[in-house]
Amino acid sequence: MRTLAASFSSQFQLIRNSLYKQARQLLDTIETDCQDNQAFAYSLSIEQVQAWILLAMYEWMSYAGNYQCGMVSAGRAFRLVQLMRLYDIDDLKNPGSNAQSQDRDWVDVESMRRTFWLAFTIDRFTSAIDGLPLTFDERQIRTRLPAPDACFSSARPITMGFLSATINAIENERQIDSTSPFTQSIIAATVCGRVLEHRHQSPVAHELHLNGRHPPERIRDAMYEFCNRHRSINALLAQHQKLLSVNNLSEHPDPLLIFVALTEYMAVFMLYETIESKFLGTEVQAKQVADALSSEQKQQLGEAVNDLTLLTTTLRQLNHFQTHPLTPIPLLLIAKFCLAHNRLHEESYSTLIPHIHTALQGLTGLNALAQIAVQLLS
Numbered sequence: 001m002r003t004l005a006a007s008f009s010s011q012f013q014l015i016r017n018s019l020y021k022q023a024r025q026l027l028d029t030i031e032t033d034c035q036d037n038q039a040f041a042y043s044l045s046i047e048q049v050q051a052w053i054l055l056a057m058y059e060w061m062s063y064a065g066n067y068q069c070g071m072v073s074a075g076r077a078f079r080l081v082q083l084m085r086l087y088d089i090d091d092l093k094n095p096g097s098n099a100q101s102q103d104r105d106w107v108d109v110e111s112m113r114r115t116f117w118l119a120f121t122i123d124r125f126t127s128a129i130d131g132l133p134l135t136f137d138e139r140q141i142r143t144r145l146p147a148p149d150a151c152f153s154s155a156r157p158i159t160m161g162f163l164s165a166t167i168n169a170i171e172n173e174r175q176i177d178s179t180s181p182f183t184q185s186i187i188a189a190t191v192c193g194r195v196l197e198h199r200h201q202s203p204v205a206h207e208l209h210l211n212g213r214h215p216p217e218r219i220r221d222a223m224y225e226f227c228n229r230h231r232s233i234n235a236l237l238a239q240h241q242k243l244l245s246v247n248n249l250s251e252h253p254d255p256l257l258i259f260v261a262l263t264e265y266m267a268v269f270m271l272y273e274t275i276e277s278k279f280l281g282t283e284v285q286a287k288q289v290a291d292a293l294s295s296e297q298k299q300q301l302g303e304a305v306n307d308l309t310l311l312t313t314t315l316r317q318l319n320h321f322q323t324h325p326l327t328p329i330p331l332l333l334i335a336k337f338c339l340a341h342n343r344l345h346e347e348s349y350s351t352l353i354p355h356i357h358t359a360l361q362g363l364t365g366l367n368a369l370a371q372i373a374v375q376l377l378s
Contacts, residue, residue: 020058027051044084046112052077053118057325061367067129074122078135086116087136089143090162106157114146117186124189125263125326127196128270128333134193138163148180163190170239179243181256187240188260188267194233195267199274201226227289230275234297237267246307250314258315259324265304265311266330269337272297305348308334312355320366328363331356332373339377353377 030048052073059070081087089112123135144160151158161177167190169176176183244261275294312331315323335356338349357377363370 016062020055020062023051023055027055044080046084046108046115049077049080049084049086049115049119052080053115053122056122060369061325063368067369067372071126074119074126075135077119078123081116081119082135084112086112086119087141087143089113089116091142093142107152107155110147110152113143114152114182116143117146117182121185121189122326124193124196125329128192128266129329131196131199133200134196138190138193145178145186146180146182148178149182167236170243171236173239176243181254181260184244184260185256188263191233191237191240192263192267192270194236195270195274198229198233199270201229223290227293230271230293234271234293234300237264237271238300240264246310250310253314253318255318255322256324258311258318259327259330261311262308262315262327262330262334265308266333268297268300268304269334272301273337302348305352309352309355312352312359315359316362320363323363323367325367326369328360328367328369328373331360332369332376335360335373335377 027048056070056073056077059073060067063069089109120136120141126132127134141163144162145166146152147158147160150156163186166176166178166183166187170187241261241264244257244264246261249257249261272294275290275297315327335353338353338356342349357374360370360373360377364374
């Protein structure tokens with residue numbers, strides 16, 4: 001924590017690398033001691049997970065030369081999360097392992113939940129940079145969503161719902177249990193994760209068409225499956241964007257919610273790229289569906305550009321110390337899309353790119369990811 005705090009202070013810039021090295025050495029010593037004393041079982045603690053996450057954040061914000069160093073540290077935190085089964089804290093089918101049935105303080109259990117969900121969001125957002133496979137499987141998560149900050153800070157126990165129920169409520173336009181910025185970031189991370197998995201699942205039709213050994217019905221079904229999944233993700237994304245409301249964010253800016261909105265617009269662009277890059281076969285009806293999807297996405301792109309101009313303007317007005325550390329990720333990926341697709345909305349894309357570049361420039365003094373993004377866009 002001191003290492004990360006020093007990175008934000010001009011007063012302690014000279015000692016931040018020393019603090020960082022000490023923190024890494026302490027974490028490495030824990031593992032080394034366990035290897036040397038094989039008679040003792042390797043002990044896992046929530047503090048270890050939190051320390052690796054904080055180190056990853058420090059590396060992303062301080063090491064402009066290599067963001068992959070932060071990815072490796074985050075990966076160690078993710079593996080510890082899996083070993084501690086933090087994704088499975090509130091398993092209702094196995095009451096014996098339910099965190100609340102054990103003799104634990106509610107604040108301690110809630111701290112474990114919040115640590116898991118932070119790791120979950122980091123996994124989704126950082127995987128988008130290079131299109132990496134996800135670490136956590138959404139279908140295996142049996143940990144309740146985090147409690148509101150006010151309840152957590154005052155140690156007032158409250159039972160929250162599960163991610164699956166919250167996503168279902170959004171899809172069916174029902175009210176959700178919590179609208180806290182942290183929960184909104186989890187929902188946005190879930191959407192981004194689904195988009196990434198959707199991109200990795202090529203519509204099978206491409207392979208079936210190439211080898212020519214399968215009946216047209218199977219090719220058609222594969223295309224329809226891909227298109228239906230695409231529409232489902234897009235509908236969830238659009239419904240959640242309605243809840244966020246960019247106009248409200250510009251009037252009452254919240255740094256985390258602005259980051260959430262940026263990631264969801266990043267998902268809009270990623271969805272269009274997915275349709276654009278996938279071969280969906282030659283069957284007439286399926287091809288018409290794919291063309292309709294592409295047309296719908298193009299309309300969304302035009303609306304997204306207008307909202308993003310407003311969001312980046314609002315972002316520049318924020319105190320940069322409050323900005324989410326991963327904010328450069330959606331800005332970079334959106335800018336790269338605009339540069340690659342200037343012909344679609346040439347004038348609006350050309351207008352948006354300078355807004356993004358200026359927003360990134362404003363973050364470079366505190367954020368190495370922003371420095372990397374500016375270099376890549378230069």
